[in-house]
Amino acid sequence: MVKAPHEILHQIFRDDRSLTTAALRCVVGVAVQEVTLLKETSNDATSLPLESRIDSTLEAVIDGIRCTLAVEAQSEIDPDKEEDWPYQITYLHAKYRRPAAVLVVTNRVRVAEWARRTFVIKVPGLPSEVRTNLVVLGPDNVPLTRDLQQMKTNLDFSTFSTIVHGRSLHVADILETLERALSEIDPAVAAGHAAMITAGLVHPKAKEKWSDLMEAQNYDFEAYGVFADWKAQGKAEGKAEGKAEVILHILETRGVPLSDVGRQRVLSCTDNEQLLAWSTRAITATTEDELFA
Known part of the structure; x- marks a missing residue:
């Protein structure tokens, strides 16, 4: 089951022209004046033998040009996405026969920086390549509203x-x-x-x-x-995430490296007993394998 925070990061763009326009204007290099149409379309991007599912797929008219936006909520660095995102753009372009782009939304600066890289698909020695750049919104470019x-x-x-x-x-x-x-x-x-x-x-x-x-x-x-049930759910998830953050902090303080997959495994865990076991091991573990043994 997808957790609520993940859902909100992409669902908030559905049927909201003013938010999408304001959000796109936050991105350096984007010169959008107005989004005049925004409606949800199918997020199934399945084409055998490849399978992919987009968080939210939106049909939009940006400055008079009809296009398709794939909105992806991303809380952690996921190397698999480096292959998924170029596929999503080409799939949506082929399916709807109009320009397509991927909009990544995250609440972590390091994830935003990673997603802004140019993802390149190239065969060495051949003059053919696919370069993918995404529109990325994160804490480092979305204005902090405090007034x-x-x-x-x-x-x-x-x-x-x-x-x-x-x-x-x-x-x-x-x-x-x-x-x-x-x-x-x-x-x-x-x-x-x-x-x-x-x-x-x-x-x-x-x-x-x-x-x-x-x-x-x-x-x-x-x-x-x-x-x-937001109160009960929020408290339960808060306790679990709090324990997960403590585990990561212990490992970072002790200089024990943890892969992106390992971080995601800790952060996505909601089993309090398992988190307690990992927190105990984090005190003495010297490798990721010892933590998850």
Whole structure:
């Protein structure tokens, strides 16, 4: 099952022209004036013998040109994506016969930097190659919205910005300001934004802070289905992620290297007993194999 934070990072772009326009303007080298159409299309990019599934696939009209955007939420470095993303672009271009691009959204700077690389497919000695560059949105290029008036003026982008900067040292102040902005608008509209933030936050302290702020509100989260049990789910995931972060911190402090696959294995684990076992081994382990033995 895909975790809620992953879902929110790409679903927030669906049917929201103003957010997509504002987000694209954050990227260096992008000169987008306006997105005038945005609707979801099939995210199944299956073509035997290759299989791929895109997080969200959107049909958009950008400055008068109809195109297809594959929106991918990425929380960790995944070498497999270096092959998936070029395939997604060529598949969507061939299927819809219009320009296509991949938009990667992440809440980690190191993942954003990795995704901005040029991915090259080339046979040595032959003058043929495929070069893929992505549109990447992360904490290092999405503006951090902290002003109350700015938040009230553009709540869609402020919600997105808050989720992307959910690991920021200033997240507590950001959440307090955003809660004030939501308290001054229609409760039904505010509930939608509050639900997205609840599902999109990943850092345990940020989730705890937002939970405390929401205790004073009376938002109807039942209308949002997946968010109905947000309190219990948030606390459980927060505890698990907190333990995972401790394990990674211990290994980093001791100078024990961990592969990207190993990091993802730790961060995606929700079994508290397994996390406890790994945290015990992290104190003495000298290799990744010893940690997962």
